[in-house]
Amino acid sequence: xxxxxxxSGYWGDDLTALGRQLAGGxxxxxxxxxxxxxxxxxxxxxxxxxxxxxxxxDFVDQLDEVMEMAxxxxxxxxxxxxxxxxxxxxxxxxxxxxxxxxxxxxGIVAGDDVMAQLGAxxxxxxxxxxxxxxxxxxxxxxxxxxxxxxxxxAPVVRALERGAQFLVTGRVTDTGITLAPMIHxxxxxxxxxxxxxAGIIAGHILECGAQSTGGNFTDWRKVPSFHEVxxxxxxxxxxxxxxxxxxxxxxxxxxxxxxxxxLVYEMGDPRSYITPDVVVDFSSIRFESDxxxxxxxxxxxxxxxxxxxxxxxxxxxxFKASGAVIICGPEARAKSEAxxxxxxxxxxxxxxxxxxxxxADATWGPIAPSREANEIYLRFGARDHDRTKxxxxxxxxxxxxxxxxxxVAVTGGRPRVxxxxxxxxxxxxxxxxAAEVSVLGAEDEAVERIPFEGETGPGAFEALSETPMPxxxxxxxxxxxxxxxxxxxxxxxxxxxxxxxxxLARHERIYPxxxxxxxxxRVARHFEGIVHGKVERFEVPNFHGLNFLLHAxxxxxxxxxxxxxxxxxTYSHALLSMExxxxxxxxxxxxxESN
Numbered sequence: 314x315x316x317x318x319x320x321s322g323y324w325g326d327d328l329t330a331l332g333r334q335l336a337g338g339x340x341x342x343x344x345x346x347x348x349x350x351x352x353x354x355x356x357x358x359x360x361x362x363x364x365x366x367x368x369x370x371d372f373v374d375q376l377d378e379v380m381e382m383a384x385x386x387x388x389x390x391x392x393x394x395x396x397x398x399x400x401x402x403x404x405x406x407x408x409x410x411x412x413x414x415x416x417x418x419x420g421i422v423a424g425d426d427v428m429a430q431l432g433a434x435x436x437x438x439x440x441x442x443x444x445x446x447x448x449x450x451x452x453x454x455x456x457x458x459x460x461x462x463x464x465x466x467a468p469v470v471r472a473l474e475r476g477a478q479f480l481v482t483g484r485v486t487d488t489g490i491t492l493a494p495m496i497h498x499x500x501x502x503x504x505x506x507x508x509x510x511a512g513i514i515a516g517h518i519l520e521c522g523a524q525s526t527g528g529n530f531t532d533w534r535k536v537p538s539f540h541e542v543x544x545x546x547x548x549x550x551x552x553x554x555x556x557x558x559x560x561x562x563x564x565x566x567x568x569x570x571x572x573x574x575x576l577v578y579e580m581g582d583p584r585s586y587i588t589p590d591v592v593v594d595f596s597s598i599r600f601e602s603d604x605x606x607x608x609x610x611x612x613x614x615x616x617x618x619x620x621x622x623x624x625x626x627x628x629x630x631x632f633k634a635s636g637a638v639i640i641c642g643p644e645a646r647a648k649s650e651a652x653x654x655x656x657x658x659x660x661x662x663x664x665x666x667x668x669x670x671x672x673a674d675a676t677w678g679p680i681a682p683s684r685e686a687n688e689i690y691l692r693f694g695a696r697d698h699d700r701t702k703x704x705x706x707x708x709x710x711x712x713x714x715x716x717x718x719x720x721v722a723v724t725g726g727r728p729r730v731x732x733x734x735x736x737x738x739x740x741x742x743x744x745x746x747a748a749e750v751s752v753l754g755a756e757d758e759a760v761e762r763i764p765f766e767g768e769t770g771p772g773a774f775e776a777l778s779e780t781p782m783p784x785x786x787x788x789x790x791x792x793x794x795x796x797x798x799x800x801x802x803x804x805x806x807x808x809x810x811x812x813x814x815x816x817l818a819r820h821e822r823i824y825p826x827x828x829x830x831x832x833x834x835r836v837a838r839h840f841e842g843i844v845h846g847k848v849e850r851f852e853v854p855n856f857h858g859l860n861f862l863l864h865a866x867x868x869x870x871x872x873x874x875x876x877x878x879x880x881x882x883t884y885s886h887a888l889l890s891m892e893x894x895x896x897x898x899x900x901x902x903x904x905x906e907s908n
Contacts, residue, residue: 319546328375330544335386380479391490403419403753404753418475419480420752422482423750423751425484426459428460443739458628460627464746495549499551511554514576526565526566543606567606572610581860589765592774621741622743626737628737631697631733637725640689646685660695661706666694666695667876670686706730710728736809747765786898786902796891800818810873811866812881815860817857818857820906839888845864
């Protein structure tokens with residue numbers, strides 16, 4: 314068995330988690346995930362301003378405090394915190410270690426920066442079009458600021474083979490940094506697809522930190538304590554079966570439902586969860602409670618990876634600004650609407666603009682229930698390629714504070730105009746990319762190139778793994794109106810401009826009703842005014858759940874979006890608030906289960 318823990322789900326996560334994981338009990342590896350498309354853009358901007366920047370400095374500070382503990386325990390620390398400057402990150406770690414009288418071997422995985430190759434690929438006829446909407450690369454070629462390929466576990470495995478004790482990478486997938494030590498420990502081959510798929514699922518559960526151990530859980534009142542929440546740990550066996558748990562005595566919760574919510578998070582099509590290492594069939598996953606704060610997972614099915622690697626490109630795409638004031642009651646909404654009308658009449662027209670009434674309907678927009686708020690955080694946002702128009706926006710907002718309706722509280726100075734760095738995903742043949750692996754502090758520090766080779770496949774399973782439909786509930790004949798959350802729970806997150814919403818039945822016998830009732834058309838009607846593209850639905854019978862993709866629902870997504878909730882984190886709760894008319898027997902079933 315290998316025990317791998319997570320201590321970070323994003324850049325900005327709890328800086329004490331790494332120390333608590335190391336102190337909490339025996340571990341073999343701790344992984345920390347820092348990167349997202351937005352993060353890469355931020356790090357690239359920092360490096361442009363300062364050649365010594367470009368990595369997540371928070372990670373180095375965390376590691377600095379626990380280096381001796383990790384080395385004494387023999388725990389390997391792996392993180393993609395290297396961002397766009399993994400070598401510089403490794404060098405700083407070595408500098409900090411020398412101050413402490415330590416000499417760790419620090420592994421580096423680089424080579425994901427492919428910006429210099431884009432021009433040659435384009436000239437050679439490689440298809441670099443946007444994988445989401447098909448736009449041609451020529452539209453943005455002159456505005457590209459960075460391009461990074463998504464590497465899988467292979468180069469991380471090689472760094473471990475070369476003795477890395479601390480390991481920093483560039484754009485290695487969130488799941489890849491967890492899968493790599495499993496491959497290294499068990500000797501899994503590149504064609505051991507089921508074991509690799511199990512490692513990917515374990516990584517998917519771990520990658521968001523405490524989000525699988527009670528954080529963001531729909532039934533948050535069931536979490537005993539959020540104080541010093543225990544971050545997740547996977548106990549992986551050589552056959553690909555594993556247990557998810559956390560250190561004893563920590564806050565949080567590991568339960569079947571909390572793990573199920575994390576599994577549907579950003580899942581997409583359950584038949585085709587594509588990674589550089591393997592394609593995973595989410596419908597094959599089996600999981601059950603294995604005691605207090607333990608969930609056992611098994612049965613995961615995998616297939617050959619695709620012949621393509623994803624490349625994340627960032628490019629300059631105009632400017633944006635946002636600002637706000639607080640409007641108090643009485644008549645907070647009416648005064649806010651009047652204030653907004655005055656403001657937009659005094660500024661130029663923009664390519665995109667948004668007014669949000671925070672405290673009334675900012676996150677759910679037009680589908681929010683109508684109620685009178687005592688105060689509203691009135692938020693304005695605008696985006697345009699003409700910076701002078703955004704300068705006018707910045708100057709006008711504070712100028713209106715004394716010349717509009719009463720009850721206005723100042724929240725800050727002029728809004729800051731920001732350059733928009735947009736996201737462009739593309740797929741390229743994997744043979745075009747090669748990782749670069751080296752280990753500082755080792756006898757041989759040579760840089761080794763790791764090409765991406767091996768068998769490839771179509772990237773999807775033909776059908777879902779078979780799971781029998783549970784027996785439907787015998788109707789009582791009495792109808793009730795309840796919120797969907799009384800019958801289901803769920804989670805949501807962003808995939809670019811698409812929001813992924815997973816909904817899970819609270820009892821397996823509710824699932825037949827859920828499949829029949831919660832259609833893509835009904836969900837589209839519920840999100841009318843928010844979703845501007847199609848709604849796709851996928852059945853996930855082994856979870857007794859449904860997964861929805863809400864296309865064109867996040868205002869462009871990422872850095873383009875003007876939305877307060879640009880990542881769609883609140884959309885699952887917007888859907889769970891839907892009122893449904895159901896037979897009383899379904900409601901009684903849930904009540905009996907909870908008692």
